[in-house]
Amino acid sequence: MELRAIFTPPVLDEDKVRRMTILADDIISHMDSGRNPDKLIEMFNTLTDSEYTDIDFHNIAWEGDTEEFVRGVLMPGGPWVTDISREEYLEIIRRAASINLDGEANYRNNWWLYVHWMSILRRNLTHPDISNIVLSGDNTPEEALDKILMHKPIAL
Incomplete structure (x- = not known):
């Protein structure tokens, strides 16, 4: 069955995924080396319109897949559609x-x-x-x- 366009999966900007993954890795590197990551976290949040904290990045470091995390951050939520059949x-x-x-x-x-x-x-x-x-x-x-x-x- 063909679905309406509103249901089409989004296409992520791969360059932005790459840049944000590098930034997230830099944040984790700062934390690992004892440097203050606050400015980098602020930049990440500004660029992704999000509100992550150092605790979130500790969890990412623990789980080990920064790119997967970034893709999840950049993935828009599903649309709210009042007339789904x-x-x-x-x-x-x-x-x-x-x-x-x-x-x-x-x-x-x-x-x-x-x-x-x-x-x-x-x-x-x-x-x-x-x-x-x-x-x-x-x-x-x-x-x-x-x-x-x-x-x-x-x-x-």
Whole structure:
């Protein structure tokens, strides 16, 4: 099924990904050597319109994939669309569930696409466990969508 343009995965500026990865690596290097990274973190936040702290960069250093972090920062969230049809939801679920994340190469090449499809579902549906329902392998796309749509948030 062809989806509307609003659902098209974004294309990241690879030059910006490279530059921001270098900057993030510089921040981590400053922290590792005991130098103050505050100015670099401020620059990173200004360039990415974000609010990360030194603790976030400690976590990145611990996890070890600066480029993956930068791609996540630069990836816009899924659009909020008031008129998504059942057929469109099913196609988005099919696309998310069909992404191969097995092995490092597949994960590195495909995770951003998975994040894109899941961010659309999370932005437009209220179920708190969409990922597990979609990826469990226990549900057809139709069954997954029915389970997700059955969830009614508790009004506080």
